[in-house]
Amino acid sequence: MKTIGICTRNKSPGLRRMLDALSEVIGVRFEERAFGDSAGIDAWILQEPDTTYLRNIAQCDRHCYIVLRGDQLVQCGKSATVEFSTHHALPVVISGKRIQTDEAIKVDALPKWLGNATQIAFKGSSPIWAIQEGVGRNHDFVALPIPELDEGESLFQYFCGDQFLRMLPLLLFLHGLTDEQCWEPPPLQACFMFDDPNLHWGTYGHINFEEIIQDAQQNNYHVSFATIPLDSWFTHIPTAALFKEHTDRVSLLIHGNDHIDKELSRACSDMECESVLRQALWRIGELERQTGVEISKVMAPPHGACSERFLEKMGQVGFEAACISRGSLQHHNQQADWIGTIGMKPSDIISGLPVFPRFRMSQNCKNSILVAALLHQPIIPVGHQHDIAEGLQLLADLSGYINSLGSVHWHDMKGVSRSNFSQRFDGKILRVRMFTKRIEICIPEGIRQVFVENMWPEGTECESLAWQVLGQKMEWSHLRPDETIPALSGQKIEIALLPPPSLCKIDVKYLKKRQLWPMVRRQLTEARDRVSPFLK
Numbered sequence: 001m002k003t004i005g006i007c008t009r010n011k012s013p014g015l016r017r018m019l020d021a022l023s024e025v026i027g028v029r030f031e032e033r034a035f036g037d038s039a040g041i042d043a044w045i046l047q048e049p050d051t052t053y054l055r056n057i058a059q060c061d062r063h064c065y066i067v068l069r070g071d072q073l074v075q076c077g078k079s080a081t082v083e084f085s086t087h088h089a090l091p092v093v094i095s096g097k098r099i100q101t102d103e104a105i106k107v108d109a110l111p112k113w114l115g116n117a118t119q120i121a122f123k124g125s126s127p128i129w130a131i132q133e134g135v136g137r138n139h140d141f142v143a144l145p146i147p148e149l150d151e152g153e154s155l156f157q158y159f160c161g162d163q164f165l166r167m168l169p170l171l172l173f174l175h176g177l178t179d180e181q182c183w184e185p186p187p188l189q190a191c192f193m194f195d196d197p198n199l200h201w202g203t204y205g206h207i208n209f210e211e212i213i214q215d216a217q218q219n220n221y222h223v224s225f226a227t228i229p230l231d232s233w234f235t236h237i238p239t240a241a242l243f244k245e246h247t248d249r250v251s252l253l254i255h256g257n258d259h260i261d262k263e264l265s266r267a268c269s270d271m272e273c274e275s276v277l278r279q280a281l282w283r284i285g286e287l288e289r290q291t292g293v294e295i296s297k298v299m300a301p302p303h304g305a306c307s308e309r310f311l312e313k314m315g316q317v318g319f320e321a322a323c324i325s326r327g328s329l330q331h332h333n334q335q336a337d338w339i340g341t342i343g344m345k346p347s348d349i350i351s352g353l354p355v356f357p358r359f360r361m362s363q364n365c366k367n368s369i370l371v372a373a374l375l376h377q378p379i380i381p382v383g384h385q386h387d388i389a390e391g392l393q394l395l396a397d398l399s400g401y402i403n404s405l406g407s408v409h410w411h412d413m414k415g416v417s418r419s420n421f422s423q424r425f426d427g428k429i430l431r432v433r434m435f436t437k438r439i440e441i442c443i444p445e446g447i448r449q450v451f452v453e454n455m456w457p458e459g460t461e462c463e464s465l466a467w468q469v470l471g472q473k474m475e476w477s478h479l480r481p482d483e484t485i486p487a488l489s490g491q492k493i494e495i496a497l498l499p500p501p502s503l504c505k506i507d508v509k510y511l512k513k514r515q516l517w518p519m520v521r522r523q524l525t526e527a528r529d530r531v532s533p534f535l536k
Contacts, residue, residue, distance in 0.1 A: 048067060061134075063177065079124055082165060103163040128143040153340075154330055159171070189409045189411055190221070190379040190409070193358060198228065216249040226254065230283070264306045299323070311353045356377065379408075438495070442490075449486060
């Protein structure tokens with residue numbers, strides 16, 4: 001673990017909380033030191049250094065992150081626009097980009113005496129982040145103070161669509177010190193999501209499935225509809241046929257069970273909790289058998305309301321993952337010890353279940369798209385049928401922006417979940433780190449073995465992994481912690497924490513009885529959604 005020396009005039013409680021959170025997320029150690037006492041120090045963070053320190057920085061052979069004082073900076077106007085260079089220190093997704101953020105309005109520029117530094121980010125024509133490059137070390141100079149974390153706040157509140165500018169240089173600096181740079185992160189993935197639609201007809205409110213498929217083909221995107229298991233009582237066969245024919249453009253995932261208030265966040269017994277989740281899976285299984293449409297075993301809780309207990313039970317009964325906004329997770333699990341650092345990794349493993357963040361779909365969500373890409377998370381903008389009341393231009397605009405970030409893999413939620421791993425080539429061995437409980441790997445040319453480095457994601461109790469070659473009729477093979485998987489180029493191998501979701505059996509005795517109120521409520525809300533285009 002890398003040790004970062006902290007040199008600051010005033011290490012406030014808020015700064016201490018921020019550094020503790022970063023330590024947990026990134027896996028580095030922060031240690032308060034006098035600058036120059038470099039024994040065991042891998043890099044330095046210097047906050048508001050005086051003139052003496054600034055003279056000594058040039059001779060420092062360690063990486064340094066220097067936050068200049070306000071009186072050392074130069075005023076550069078009230079613009080909310082920041083432009084990034086194409087320097088190799090920047091990730092591809094933000095290289096050369098121009099962003100709009102109110103966070104930039106009060107930011108001043110770096111002083112002109114940093115003329116020998118490479119400018120990384122600008123406000124107008126004035127640099128706000130620059131790097132002095134040297135042999136074996138870089139010194140980052142920033143005009144952006146490190147945010148302080150108030151009691152009860154979460155780290156993601158300072159790295160989200162509304163504000164991320166102050167955290168970005170620091171996160172990239174810290175990540176550059178770890179061995180993560182040796183690993184190829186999960187691919188850039190995306191999926192639009194709409195809550196509530198079902199297969200009762202070829203339209204759902206302002207959503208026309210055939211029109212969306214045509215637009216998705218033209219603009220290269222995928223839409224996954226979070227469907228309510230209670231709605232599985234009826235299917236419009238031509239609509240199901242559309243979904244079967246165009247699996248590359250449209251898909252379904254699971255949206256609660258009855259879709260009632262606090263369905264997955266209320267206090268209840270373990271048996272009641274399991275009953276709700278098992279019934280959801282059973283209903284979805286029946287829908288799959290009737291239509292032949294595969295539905296991702298990923299849960300999007302109604303209204304984002306989901307407790308840790310329900311997340312734990314989801315993993316036990318056969319769900320592969322959940323998809324919940326970071327704010328909703330925080331709101332419904334305020335006392336959980338993981339809230340402070342939630343949403344800062346490719347996925348979060350909460351009580352054994354991978355959870356992917358999603359965010360509101362709008363013309364103003366481009367910064368949220370960037371944040372997800374920077375964190376190597378799948379990009380999942382979510383909306384409802386009324387969000388496209390004016391047509392599909394919103395999806396065209398957002399997909400165009402997402403596709404401009406690089407080579408994007410548009411998947412259904414099953415594909416998103418099973419592609420969420422990092423990899424590193426070690427001769428003929430492909431080393432893998434899993435961020436979900438089940439992954440699928442296409443074996444590259446020249447690889448003969450696969451080795452899984454982290455066999456148990458945090459919070460998951462598991463004795464071993466299982467693996468199989470997809471497309472071959474073979475049983476799951478158990479894998480010991482020190483064992484490699486034999487592989488051939490071109491094979492597709494599936495690796496899963498035991499028991500694989502497909503092996504989880506649903507006992508009918510656990511299913512709760514149908515209740516009248518959820519059915520009446522759902523019929524009313526569906527009727528409201530379906531007539532909304534005519535009312536408009």
